[in-house]
Amino acid sequence: MRTTLDFSPLFRTGIGFDRLFDVLESASRIQPMDNWPPYDIIRVGEDAYRIVMAVAGYDRDELTLTDRPNLLVVAGAKREAEPAPDSVYLHKGIAGRTFERRFELADHVKVAGASLDKGLLTIELQREIPEALKPRRIEIRSEAAGTTKAPAQIEAPKAA
Structure with missing residues (x-):
């Protein structure tokens, strides 16, 4: 339940x-619990992450990465290769199905780059916090003991 x-x-x-x-x-x-294709999520720095996805058999033009606000979508669509006319599959165990994997991204996490090498798709992610949102240090002034400030003048002195 x-x-x-x-x-x-x-x-x-x-x-x-x-x-x-x-x-x-x-x-x-x-x-649905779909565990294909397998992937790893790695934290490589304080504000850097990496997704490594096993996409053996897929070429660059068969993979699509879409970076939306707070969402990364990785999709793959394999082109069907025609076997030679005189060949028959006795066993077909290499997956070549269409897939779509979604990753929810935190605010200010952007895709920095992607590469495909030896069947592994590597996606680099970087958190880029805008300057306005970063913590800033506020200076605390100290008043010297025994010194008094002159009161602020609100009105101009009257002319005689």
Whole structure:
């Protein structure tokens, strides 16, 4: 028995968390467990990640990477190769089916590049936080003891 979570009470008091609620809702939906093609997700630095996907037999033009806001979609569609007229498959165990794998990306995570080598598709991801959102240090001034500041003048002195 699977119960679905109701996030509607949180919408009444949580402001600006729409993206988080969307991710939680999509994760709670029943999705088929498809383990193909196999992949690894590796953290290679504080703000750098790598996805390595085993796509043996696929060529560059048979793979598509789509970078949407907060979503990376990797799809593959194999072109059917015609076997020679005098050959018959006795066993066909190499997968060549169409696939689509989706990766939810956090805010400010962008695809930095991708490469295909020896059947491994490597996708480099980088978190790039805008300067305005980075933490900044606030300088604390100290007032010298015993010195008083002159009060700020609000009105100009009256001319005589």
